[in-house]
Amino acid sequence: MNAKRLTVTLAALGATAAVAYAQMGGYTQANLSSTAEGRTFLQLLSDLNRLYLYPVDQKKVLRGAITGALGSLDDEFTYYSEPEDNAIDAANLQGEFGGIGVQLVAANPDGSGGKVDNVYKGYSAAENGVQIGDQFLKIGETDVTTAKLNEIVRLVRGEKGSSVAVTFAREGKPYTVKLERRQVTIVSVESTVLPGNVGYIALNTFYNEKVSEQFSAAVADMKKKNVKGLILDLRDNGGGLLNAGVEVVDQFLQSGPIVSLRDRSKATEVFGTARRQTTDYTGKLMVLVNKNSASASEVVSGALQDTKKATIVGEQTFGKGVAQIPVTLPDGGKAAIVNSEWLTPNGRQIHKKGITPDVVVKDTRFTTPVNFTGSGVKPGEKITLTVEGKPVTVTADKDGKFTYTGEIKRPTRSAQQGEAVVDLQTDAILKKAYDLLK
The missing domain is CATH 2.30.42.10 (PDZ domain)
Structure with a gap:
């Protein structure tokens, strides 16, 4: 991977956004007043402050307008984060x-x-x-x-x-x-060694600047243990930093493109290229995905599938194949603006399509909890039913309706950061990958 080139590309994208803003001049009262919609917006704000019965929270109103403006694009990946949430987000990113x-x-x-x-x-x-x-x-x-x-x-x-x-x-x-x-x-990489000296590494998120370092250390540890095969688990990984995804792929490929970006002019540019390194893992590889594997997880699984470096096992992935530019705003908030789409090494689109596994297996780790609804009883009346052999008591609301939803089984996690806990007997996707390696 050409890390220097990646840095330059990101800087260029940020500069492009700044130039675009300068050219537009931003929305001002002058150019808003040039359209009926703009005059309507300005008048509404004025009338709200002048006529509304209760005190108007100006900050809340304007942030609502920002959220509404981005929401009008009907694009779930272009959105506004308020300053308070952005501060937490920044800490998570730093790890x-x-x-x-x-x-x-x-x-x-x-x-x-x-x-x-x-x-x-x-x-x-x-x-x-x-x-x-x-x-x-x-x-x-x-x-x-x-x-x-x-x-x-x-x-x-x-x-x-x-x-x-x-x-x-x-x-x-x-x-x-x-x-x-x-x-x-934040330790976003968990690992263990399965019976038969099969390595297992789970990547929980790519939204952590320490992911690449943690993943490289985990791969090095597996090579040191001379594992007979490696399982990379990307299930429930919603993505994060594209750089981190590219660097993960680069641990397994020795040459060739990893992912390309295509902008709205249809211009396509290779974002990351693999390079041969002494730290590369060249053994047998299985990658686990499910319906919640998205974004950078799909970049990784798509690249490893196209190059036939890995066998992808599990469910059809989510299908989030667009890149966003984060724009820091004057109030301390952040806007994520979709800027381009990703293509796999073979030119496949990911967005709204996802990655189809080589071996399709349903994720059996978590079952749907028991739930029920009912009506026709007196408001406030308590009803006790037997659910899975245990008594459950629910209380009817003011309309005589009652509901119950069982607790979703929580995944077993180690109290030691970085240590993975898995169960080959109840995890059909993991078991299939394990059997294929053996």
Whole structure:
């Protein structure tokens, strides 16, 4: 891979965006007033401030207008991130932050709240007895039971060496602990060796500037152990940095293009080229994908499939094959603007098509939880049903309706960062790849 060329390409893209903005002059009151739609927008803002019954949150209104403007493109990959979310995003990208050493997931069906999905060794949460399943109630004096997950993350993180008081609930009983924030490094690569000396490396995301370094170290470790084959797991990896994807592919290819970019003028340019390195892995390779493998994951699987370097096993991938330019805005927010599409080495489009595996296997790791709905009972009445041999009690709402959704089985994860936990017996995709290698 020509790393220098990649850097130049990205800089050029950023410069192009800046020039385009300068040429347009941006939207000003003068050129907005030149169209009926522009005059309508300006008048609406004025009338809203003048006539609305309640105080107008100017910041919220204008950010809503920004979100609406990008939303009108009907492109889910062109969007606006508010400054608060952008700050978290930037820390995730850097791969380091001051934290307590836990992984979070939403606690409520609507995606709000937070609960502990994993506790990592060596950090204050583990040392103070925080456990998987504990739910966040308060951070300091702030109630977070229905807060957005990013808001909980923002409150938990902070300067290394500082402390935060967190109130958790465990089996309905609250407890409060004071936790010291320490330097947390996001480890996005997990590995292990399967029976028969088969190597396994899982890449959880490409949205981490440390991914390439972590992946190279994992591959080197597998080569040192002289594994008889390697399985690369890209399932549920939604992508991230294109550079990181290119660098992963470069660990397996010795020459040739990895991915190309095509802009709206249909001009196509090779983005990354493989080069022969002493660190390359040249043994047998299987790549695992599922319907949630997207973006850079599809660049990797597509390149390795086109070059016949790997056998792709699993489900049809998501089909996100476009590149975005991140634009930092004056308010500290960020706009991601789709700028080009990706093509595999053989010129295949990925967007809205995805990658079809060489061997199609359904992902059996997670089953759909039991759920039911009903009606026709008195408001507030409790109903107990037997679900999978256990009693479940639900309460009817004001309309006499009741619902139940079982908890989705959480994946088993190691408390040691970088250590993968897998199960050949319940994981059909992994088992198929393993058998093919043997």
